[in-house]
Amino acid sequence: MRLDKFLKVSRIIKRRAVAKEVADKGRIQINGILAKSSSMVKISDQIKIRFGNKILEIEVKELHDSTKKEDAQKMYQIISETRVDNSDD
Secondary structure, eight states: OBHHHHHHHTTSSSOHHHHHHHHHTTOEEETTEEOOTTOBOOTTOEEEEEETTEEEEEEEOOOOSSOOHHHHGGGEEEEEEEEOOOOOO
């Protein structure tokens, strides 16, 4: 499954266009390798996403073409959620 679609279906990022934009700005890694929106995601992949002042690390557990809201969180497991200080003073 494409990375941008996985992020939308799992509801980590609400819209696919936003997921594509985040990936294309170099803010997402899959298994430690910089990923594009078209990168393929497989079960057991580890994804690291940088959102402004937060880094979210997840492991892919399931892949579905569509999900109900309550089932979306079953698609991944959070490994870590880290706050990052953006001030470079």
